Amino acid sequence: MATSDKDMLVQFLLRMGDNSLILGHRVSEWCGHAPVLEEDIALANTALDLIGQTQFWLGYAAEVMDGDKTADDVAFLRDVWNFRNILLVELPNGDFGQTLMRQFLFDAYQSILLPRLSKSSDPRVAEIAEKASKECAYHVERSADTVVGLGDGTEESHARMQAALDRLWPYVGEMFASDDIDAAMAAAGIAPDPASLRSEYDALVGKVMAEATLTIPQSDFAHKGGRSGKTHTEHLGHLLTQMQWLQRAYPGASW
Amino acid sequence: MSKEWPLWEIFIRGQHGLSHRHVGSLHAPDAEMAIKNARDVYTRRNEGVSIWVVEANNISASSPSDKGPLYEPSESKIYRHPTFFDIPDEIGHM
Amino acid sequence: MYAQMVKSEATQDDPEKLAAFQQKIDANIKVEPRDWMPEGYRKTLIRQIGQHAHSEIVGQLPEGNWITRAPTLERKMILLAKVQDEAGHGLYLYAAAETLGVSRDELTEMLLDGRMKYSSIFNYPTLNWADIGAVGWLVDGAAIMNQVPLQRTSYGPYSRAMIRICKEESFHQRQGYDIMMKMAQGTEAQKQMAQDALNRLWYPSLMMFGPSDAASVHSEQSMGWKIKINSNDELRQKFVDQTVPQAKYLGLTVPDDNLTWNEDKGGWDYTDPDWTEFFDVLKGNGPCNTERLEARNKAWDDGAWVRDGLLAHAEKKRAAKTAAE
Numbered sequence: 035m036a037t038s039d040k041d042m043l044v045q046f047l048l049r050m051g052d053n054s055l056i057l058g059h060r061v062s063e064w065c066g067h068a069p070v071l072e073e074d075i076a077l078a079n080t081a082l083d084l085i086g087q088t089q090f091w092l093g094y095a096a097e098v099m100d101g102d103k104t105a106d107d108v109a110f111l112r113d114v115w116n117f118r119n120i121l122l123v124e125l126p127n128g129d130f131g132q133t134l135m136r137q138f139l140f141d142a143y144q145s146i147l148l149p150r151l152s153k154s155s156d157p158r159v160a161e162i163a164e165k166a167s168k169e170c171a172y173h174v175e176r177s178a179d180t181v182v183g184l185g186d187g188t189e190e191s192h193a194r195m196q197a198a199l200d201r202l203w204p205y206v207g208e209m210f211a212s213d214d215i216d217a218a219m220a221a222a223g224i225a226p227d228p229a230s231l232r233s234e235y236d237a238l239v240g241k242v243m244a245e246a247t248l249t250i251p252q253s254d255f256a257h258k259g260g261r262s263g264k265t266h267t268e269h270l271g272h273l274l275t276q277m278q279w280l281q282r283a284y285p286g287a288s289w
Numbered sequence: 290m291s292k293e294w295p296l297w298e299i300f301i302r303g304q305h306g307l308s309h310r311h312v313g314s315l316h317a318p319d320a321e322m323a324i325k326n327a328r329d330v331y332t333r334r335n336e337g338v339s340i341w342v343v344e345a346n347n348i349s350a351s352s353p354s355d356k357g358p359l360y361e362p363s364e365s366k367i368y369r370h371p372t373f374f375d376i377p378d379e380i381g382h383m
Numbered sequence: 384m385y386a387q388m389v390k391s392e393a394t395q396d397d398p399e400k401l402a403a404f405q406q407k408i409d410a411n412i413k414v415e416p417r418d419w420m421p422e423g424y425r426k427t428l429i430r431q432i433g434q435h436a437h438s439e440i441v442g443q444l445p446e447g448n449w450i451t452r453a454p455t456l457e458r459k460m461i462l463l464a465k466v467q468d469e470a471g472h473g474l475y476l477y478a479a480a481e482t483l484g485v486s487r488d489e490l491t492e493m494l495l496d497g498r499m500k501y502s503s504i505f506n507y508p509t510l511n512w513a514d515i516g517a518v519g520w521l522v523d524g525a526a527i528m529n530q531v532p533l534q535r536t537s538y539g540p541y542s543r544a545m546i547r548i549c550k551e552e553s554f555h556q557r558q559g560y561d562i563m564m565k566m567a568q569g570t571e572a573q574k575q576m577a578q579d580a581l582n583r584l585w586y587p588s589l590m591m592f593g594p595s596d597a598a599s600v601h602s603e604q605s606m607g608w609k610i611k612i613n614s615n616d617e618l619r620q621k622f623v624d625q626t627v628p629q630a631k632y633l634g635l636t637v638p639d640d641n642l643t644w645n646e647d648k649g650g651w652d653y654t655d656p657d658w659t660e661f662f663d664v665l666k667g668n669g670p671c672n673t674e675r676l677e678a679r680n681k682a683w684d685d686g687a688w689v690r691d692g693l694l695a696h697a698e699k700k701r702a703a704k705t706a707a708e
Contacts, residue, residue, distance in 0.1 A: 055456075062450050062459070065466050066443035067678065069686020070294070071474045072315055072322075074443075076329040078467035082366065085460050092456075106455045130689050176325055183318070183696040184689065191692025280454035280512055287570050289454040289512075289562075291691045293488040296481065313547070314478040316487065318697035330471055333464075334551070369464055374557040377564075380629055383557050 042218040043156075044098050045118060046225060048108075049215075049261055051091030052119035054166075055109055056270070057140060058084030059277055060127055069130055076176065080137065083169040090162040110281035114271050121260040122205035124270045128198065131184055131191070135198035138181045141174035142238050143209050146231045155223035178242045185246025192247065199248050207256020210235070297323040297344050299330075301337035309341050320344065334369055385438040385502045385526055387593045388665070389431040389611075391604035392423035408609055413539040416482040424608055425483050428538055429490075430499070431610060432480040437494045437501035439473035441675050445509045446518055454512060461558050462515060468555070472548045479540040495680050503661060506669030507587045513566045513576035514584065519559015520629070521581075521588040525622050527556060529592070532612035541610070560629065567633040574634075581630065582638045586656040592619040594658060624650045 061081040068074035093105035123140060127133045148170050151163030184191040212229040219225040243250050259265035280289070294316040300309035312331045317323035323342040331337070367373050376383050401421060407414070414420055443466050450466065453459035477487040493499040504522055509515065527549070534545045566577040593615040596602065605611035630637050641654045663669065 059451060062463055065450055065463060066440075066447035066470070067682045069682065069689035070316065071440070071470050071477075072317065072326040072330060073686075073689070074470045075333075075467055075474070076326065078463055078470070079329050079333070082460055082463055082467075085456055085463070086366070089456050106457075109456055110454075130686065172328070179321065179325070180693070183322075183693040186699065187692030187694075187696040188688065190688045191695070194688065276451045279452055284570065284572055287454075287573055289458055289565055289569075291687055292694060293486055294690065294694055296478075313475055313544075314481070315474060318693040319700065322693065322697070330474060333467070333471065366460075366464065369468075369551075369554055373554065374561045376557055376560060377632070379632055380560070383560060 039218070039222070040098060042215050043224065044095055045215045046219050047091050047095035047098065047159075048116075048118040049120075051088050051095055051105075051108070052117050053123055053140070054084040054091060055088040056117070056119045056273065057123035057137075058082075058088060059273060060123065060125075061133070061137070063127055064130075064133065073130075077133075080173055080176075083166075083173065087162070087166045087169070090165070094158050094162065106281075110278045114266050114274060115263060117260070117266065117270060117274075118263055119260050119270075120205070120208045121257050121267055122202065122208065124260065124267055124273060125202070125205065126269055128201070129194060131194040132198040132201060134177055134180045134184070135195060135202055138174070138177035138242065139202060139206055139239070141170060141177045142235060142242070143231070144170045145174040146234050146238070147226070147228070150226045150231075154225060159224055181242060181248075182246040185243070185248045195246065196248050199243070200251055203251045204253070204255050204257050206239075207254060208258045208261060211256065211258055211261065213262060294318050295344050297327075297342045299323075299327045300341035300343070301327070301331055302339040303337050309339065312337075317342075333366075335366075385442075385529065385591075386431045386434040387500070387502060387591070389427065389434060389605065392426040392430075396421045396423075405607070408537045408607075411535075411537075413542060414537050415539045423604070424610075427605060427608070428541065428610055429480055429483050429485050431605075432476050432483075432541055432544075433485070433490045433493070433499055434501060436473045436476035436480060436490065437499060438505065439469045439476060440494075441501045441505045441679060442522075443469050443473075444675055444678055445505055445507070445671070446515060448509050449512060449515050452512070453515075458562075465519070465555055465558060468551055471551070472544075475544040475547055476541075479538075479544040482540045491683065495676065495683055497667070497676070500665065501675075502591060503664040503669065504587050504591050506664050506671045506675060507584065508671050510583070511576040511579060513563065513573070513580035516559050516562030516566060516577070517580035517584045519555050519557075520563050521559075521584050521626065522591070523552065523555040523559060524626065525588050525591045525618075527552060528618050528622050528625075529613075535609070535612065537609035563633055563635075567635060577633065578635055581635050585638050586660075589619055589622070589653075589656045590661045590664075592616075592622070594661070595655070598658075620650050623653050627651050 058081045061077055061084065064077045065074065065081070068077055088109065089105050092108040096103040096105055096108050099108075122136060125136065144166070148163045148167035152160050152167055154160040154163065181195065185195040186192070210228045210232045212227050216225070216227050216229075220227040240250065280287075295318070296314055297317055297320075298314050299312050301312045302309045315323065315326050315330055317326045320342055323344070324340050327340045327342060332340075400419060404419065404421060404424075414424075446462065446466050446469075450459065450462055453462050477490060480490060481487060490499065494501065509518065530545055530549050530552070534542055534549055536542045536545065563577055566573040596614045596616045602611060602614060606614075627637060627642065639654045641652065643652050645652045664672070667673075
């Protein structure tokens with residue numbers, strides 16, 4: 035593999051792994067604080083799946099990078115500017131409605147992307163995606179149901195879910211903003227061009243929001259920069275100060 | 290105090306062809322959510338392949354086509370099993 | 384223990400029925416929800432199972448405190464899975480209590496307004512990563528000691544919940560000890576964390592078993608009914624005897640200068656915990672009582688619109704289905 039191809043692949047793997055790492059971390063913040071025990075347990079399962087996927091994506095990224103790095107090194111020893119997750123997943127949880135809306139908007143994307151990745155020309159990518167895609171099929175079903183239930187629930191739950199959708203919608207566009215790395219992945223048959231997934235995504239999200247009696251905002255403005263690494267929100271740094279604290283404070287220790 | 294979600298009794302059929310067995314209860318707003326909650330609460334260790342939920346006289350069952358996404362993910366969570374952790378023999382039973 | 388100082392309720396039932404009930408218990412026949420049972424038995428069980436369930440739920444908080452700071456991806460997953468199990472165990476226990484004619488919401492309200500208690504141990508803070516190891520090793524170790532015999536308890540739903548819980552919990556203590564081994568064999572700083580955790584959690588762990596038998600007035604009836612199986616001191620001694628060699632293996636020092644092997648009893652002599660501190664914690668004056676109840680109240684209050692919203696949707700769906708039929 036030529037160096038630039040390798041770099042491209044690493045960037046792609048970081049995008050996958052950082053999304054699941056950061057979202058898994060956010061969802062894990064709910065543990066012990068959810069509205070009802072059954073939801074507490076379900077959210078923990080989602081977080082566990084996401085962090086499990088992270089081990090595979092970042093583990094593969096570490097291998098491709100050479101050296102003797104591990105998934106943990108990649109997760110715990112990079113700073114904000116080296117993270118490649120979309121901005122959506124690093125936003126704070128907000129209320130339960132905002133957390134579940136974010137989860138659905140992400141699950142919907144993954145539920146379209148992962149089955150395609152399971153046919154990737156890169157066998158490792160295909161293998162990881164195959165497993166993740168089964169988990170995601172359940173996640174998207176559950177988060178869609180919850181969004182529908184709360185959107186079409188009481189007046190208050192409806193208002194909160196609409197507010198969550200309004201708040202998060204400007205972060206959806208970033209998932210489909212293709213760049214050189216995506217073009218290289220598509221050309222190599224490793225991953226589809228994200229822009230090509232948009233219509234399927236809009237159909238799925240449109241269907242669920244209609245059922246939830248929620249209105250998708252008109253504006254298609256999109257905050258960007260996380261995937262490309264150009265910028266992040268201020269929230270990511272705070273998340274990392276917690277997540278990476280022990281590894282940073284006690285370098286070289288084994289846990 | 291707002292109204293409590295109804296209580297559901299959960300029946301799960303395991304891997305080995307035995308019939309559905311009562312495993313416990315949980316709360317859910319309706320049958321669909323009860324099945325999902327049962328998946329999350331009662332199959333964390335890959336315990337089952339089919340779920341029935343019963344509220345009063347109603348019985349609902351999860352559809353067989355959900356088999357993959359519903360249950361396979363928990364196969365990989367080996368750290369939930371005690372044998373995942375190596376404890377020295379000197380320590381004795383734990 | 385997870386259920387400490389559970390007061391047995393007096394019973395004023397028909398003596399003949401009572402005698403038959405006691406015979407059944409003595410013959411190890413399980414009592415099931417629809418069977419006749421003395422009112423005192425029912426009320427004591429609600430209090431005990433409820434307190435046990437509350438302990439699982441509040442017990443999520445001190446460990447949950449480290450989920451976002453776990454040092455590796457694997458440790459994060461293990462801890463998350465463990466804290467999630469505790470939510471599950473709370474759920475099983477609430478369900479067992481519900482068979483006695485009390486709702487989960489009623490029990491929750493009683494926890495939140497302080498009418499019901501949870502185990503004193505969860506009012507202590509987790510201050511460094513080794514605390515997560517020590518909680519698994521000591522706190523789960525102590526809990527298991529009580530829960531294993533409770534699998535034989537006389538009330539069927541409680542017994543079944545304990546069987547499931549014990550099966551799931553077997554990994555909890557081991558993961559705790561596994562963390563302690565890593566820390567004890569690690570850097571100087573890690574060793575200090577491990578010793579610090581043991582220093583702070585040793586006596587609170589001993590308190591989990593409740594005051595000494597001499598001061599425990601409620602035990603006899605509960606033991607007769609087989610909803611309490613062993614005495615507090617008996618279990619505490621067993622715990623000390625099991626734990627001291629484990630600490631030694633780690634190279635850690637149990638913070639008790641009076642710890643000596645007693646050949647005659649075949650066990651360790653140890654210093655009792657400070658019972659004044661224990662009663663202070665029960666009264667709400669532990670280091671974290673306020674935070675723990677605040678967190679539970681916040682989760683409950685903030686979640687009200689979610690519970691109501693999902694229920695309203697389910698009712699709409701049901702109405703639409705009925706209309707279509």
